[in-house]
Amino acid sequence: MGLDPASLRIDQRLLYFMDQLEILEEKRQKFNALIEEGWFNISKARYSMGNKQVSALQYASEMDPHVYVTTSLSENGVVEFQCERTENKEELNESDIVENIGPTEGGLRRRVNVKQKETEDESTCKGQQQKDPQANTKTEKPKCQHQDPLKWFGILVPQNLKQAQTAFKEVITLSAEISTLQNAILATRMELQSEMKEKQRSSLN
Known part of the structure; x- marks a missing residue:
């Protein structure tokens, strides 16, 4: 005598739930191992470079x-x-920049004598200097560009510090995967509980 469809669905859901728990345990073990590896490599880098050379004092x-x-x-x-x-x-953004070559305005352009243009440019520059003498001394603040955090600790950093960075990068990606899997496990457990309640109600009726 075969099982009813409700029992089959519950068994399949339970097996799927157990598989998710097994995958979550494997990811958590890998997560903990990577964190231990990262901190161990940082301690090695501190031993070789000095305790004060690898600390929060070098942060940008x-x-x-x-x-x-x-x-x-x-x-x-x-x-x-x-x-x-x-x-x-x-x-990618820098590679997508294309320089526009050629006139930006349509139509014909009137030719200007080179000497006359130079004298006009010199007169406009002198007029701006007289109006704002501090214009040439002011410099624009450079924009903060993305920099590799390893460069905060020097140009030639030990290999242990690079390995620690690689481990912590993988930890970030793995933490997102673990969070997604935990949400999926909670959803599977709720579905399993609802299916078991429905089966109990049908058996009582």
Whole structure:
């Protein structure tokens, strides 16, 4: 005698729930191992460079995040977390810039004598200097560009510090995956509980 469809659905849901828990345990173990590896490499770098050379004192005065965490809803209504890195966005934006060569204004242009244009430019520059003598002394503040945090600790950093950075980068991505999986497990557990309640009600009737 075969099982009823409700029992089959519950068994399949329970097996899926157990698989999710097993994957979550594996990811958590990897997460903890990467954190231990990262801190162990930082301690090695401090031993080789000196305790004061690898600390919060070397942090930049202005820092911009290289990773943003975004959220989205899946088809089942589960919140998913994704990590977006901005380290390569600036390079892409710079490569997309195209210089416009040629006249920007349409129509014919009147030719101006070169000597006459030079004298006009000199007169306009002198007039601006007389109006604002401090214009040439002021310099614009450069925009804060994304910088590799390893450069805060020097140009030639030990290999242990690079390995620590790689480990912590993977930790960030893995933490987003663990958060998404935890939300999926909670949703699966709620569905499993509702299906078991429905089966109990049908058996009582």
